[in-house]
Amino acid sequence: MNDRRAAPALEVKGLDVYYGHSHALQGVDLTLDTGVFSVVGRNGMGKTTLCKAIMGLVRVSAGSIRIRGEEVAGQSPARIARLGVGYVPQGRRLWRSLTVDEHLALAGGLRRGPWTIERIYDTFPRLAERKSNGGNQLSGGEQQMLAISRALLTNPHLLVMDEPTEGLAPVIVAQVEEMLLRLGDEGDISVLVIEQNIGVATAVSRNVAIMVNGRINRIIDSARLAADRELQQRLLGVGTHGMDETDAEAAAPTKTDAPSAPQPERKGLVRIYVSNPVLPTRWSQPVPIARIEAAARTQSAGVTRLEEATRARREPALSKTSGPPVVLVVGTLDTKGAELRYIRDIIAGSGLRTRLVDVSTSGKPASCDVTAQEIALNHGRGGAGVFGTDRGASVTAMAEAFERWLRRQGNVAGIISAGGSGGASLVAPGMRALPVGVPKLIISSVASGDVGPYVGPADITMMYSVTDVQGLNSISRAVLGNGANALVGMVKARLDEQANRQRDTGATLPAIGITMFGVTTPAVQKIAADLREDFECLVFHATGVGGRSMEKLVESGQLAGVIDLTTTEVCDLLMGGVFPATDDRFGAIVRSRVPYIGSVGALDMVNFGAPDTIPERYRQRKFHVHNPQVTLMRTTPEENERIGRWIGEKLNQMDGVVRFFLPEGGVSALDAPGQPFWDPEADAALFRALERTVRQTSNRQIIRVKRNINDPEFTAAIVSAFRPLLGRGGGRRRVAR
Secondary structure, eight states: OOOHSSSSSSEEEEEEEEEEEEEEEEEEEEOOSSSEEEEEEOOTTSSHHHHHHHHTSSSEEEEEEEETTTTTOOOOHHHHHEEEEEEEEOOOOOOTSSHHHHHHHHTSSSSSSSOOOHHHHHHHHHHHHHHTSSGSSOOHHHHHHHHHHHHHOOOOOOEEEESSTTOOOOHHHHHHHHHHHHHOOOOOOEEEEEEHHHEEEEEHHSEEEEEEEEEEEEEHHHHHHOOHHHHHHHOOOOSSSSOOOOOSSOOOOOOOOOOOOOOOOOOOOOSESSSSSOOOOSSSOOOOOHHHHHEEEEEEEEOOHHHHHHHSSSSOOOBBOOOSEEEEEOOOHHHHHHHHHHHHHHHHHHHHHHHHHESSSOOOOOOOOOOOOOOEEEEEEEEGGGGOHHHHHHHHHHHHHHHHHHHHHHHOEEEEEEEEEHHHHHHHHHHHHSSTOEEEEEETTTTOOOOOOHTSOOOEEEEOOSSSSSSHHHHHHHHHHHOOOOOOHHHHHHHHHHHHHHOOOOOOOOOEEEEOGGGHHHHHHHHHHHHTTSEEEEEEEEHHHHHHHHHHHHHHTSSEEEEEEOOOOHHHHHOOOOOOOOOOTTTHHHHHOOOEEEOTTTTEEEEEEEEGGGGGTTTSSSSEEETTTEEEEEHHHHHHHHHHHHHHHEEEOOSSSSSEEEEOOOOSSSSSSSSOOHHHHHHHHHHHHHHHHSSSOOOOOEESSSSSSSHHHHHHHHHHHHHHOOOSSSSGOOOOO
């Protein structure tokens, strides 16, 4: 039994299949150990034949097919299914006369396991709503959900899926992608995906096999395939009719006299030609280019690398729309329709394109450009997860769905909303997900209070509505009009700046982020001065939101590197201070792999308010009163050891270049000989914990310097380590803003 578990989920060797005299599969070799593996290729290349051969639906002429080490070539489909192979055929193959419930009842019970009918209905709530409908009464997306569910109910070890996203709407494609990523992450089921959609294939699989003329032409890294448009054209006919390439080596592109379709511009929606107008085989005559062009469709899924999706806890890989810049006017049209349309009309009157987006949770229909039902489809459970009787849960779910929808929009020039606390909480998470620089404005009755929970680390502007956003009157028209015109000004100024930057042939200095606290200010000032000529130095005050703001810029691709000198927010996170980081501190560095220089600045202190606000458990500790409203508490060796382990585990997750510096002469201005927080024992505990926790490599190094963090020798070491990571000639690099 242990040997079977150690064997690959699927191992195909020298597989040959004939249809009469036609050699459909020619010596196919393929191995799937665990997770998800994609096979792509043009029509007629043998992909479906491979699926049928694995399932025993076509006769194998030669070769071997092993499932968990057991030979299945020549065995019956029923026997192969009992061994733990599930099959989602191309075209779904549902029974017209059977209901959803009857389909699932037939499939259930073949093999015991975690997938039950109840779990299927929980995973696909739409099927639960349609359980009494027949197979011919379902939409294409619902039919695909049912076909996948039918296979999952057999509790397979190996799931074979033939064109699972064919003919589906982009939202459903995204749900299928998310499900595949989840299955791969859970690790209980290995999945072989046959696809023509390059976005899907590369999103769910680390490596992709390309089939050409009945053979596995090559197995290629999905990131390379997704980025190499020319390779897609040559092997898969993406963008042109494509020519065959049968050489298994990655040959350089060669010239051909065959006509090809004009290359689409990279701006706007990407046209990909994933299928011919008629179902061809590799023996068919070439189809005219004009006919292929007429049958082309838009790419339905973006390319999110599998490792990025894993680190993001399975954030779905969704496609981004593009096109001319558009301003989104967002809110609950069931209660704020007149106000939102008033804003929309002002913005449209300025000449900007607008889209009115409804995020109501009542389920009432409204006249708009994007309905609440369309937004709700982006929730993991679809509309059933958004429209319910619990208003609080519905608002939370709609906010999540809107954020996920908004991440797909690649042409947002600005966004504005108006409403109360509920409306602000609906749109704020989505706004925070947009890059810094995109104008964002919320007009709300809550804007005169604490707006931190709404704004977070983003550049959201909040405007107090004066009167409640409940009907149009002389005051609300003035406030809403000011907000609309303010957004128009911001959007037009940004568009003009972008146009000028495109015309400007000069280079832009790459921006870098530096974290600072009062007790590390001398070091930051010296570092910024030394790097000023080559880099645009952006300094972030490490007060909780400062670190989050820096990491948001990293996530948005607006920072070329980071000098995280002051990591004190971790102290407040772990010890209950008032300037805490979040659990995702360093997460943007991990996901983006930007060059990272870090240190232990101000890890000698936890920040509290006035002395009478200090928690009772800390009353006997060493304190320094910075000012009447800020009291600093010295960290102990035990606390520093905990901090060191926490940071070290984060550093281990970083795959980019990492240099982390330890100043043996003290970690802040207060931690120096003769200063109130000087404690070599506590510092030593911090350094030991970091060195014991961090797995050092050539890319990830801990470096000790026998100086205080603010000493010129220490800052010189930081600068010397940072320059080689990005190069001295910063002016020669362009950074997108």
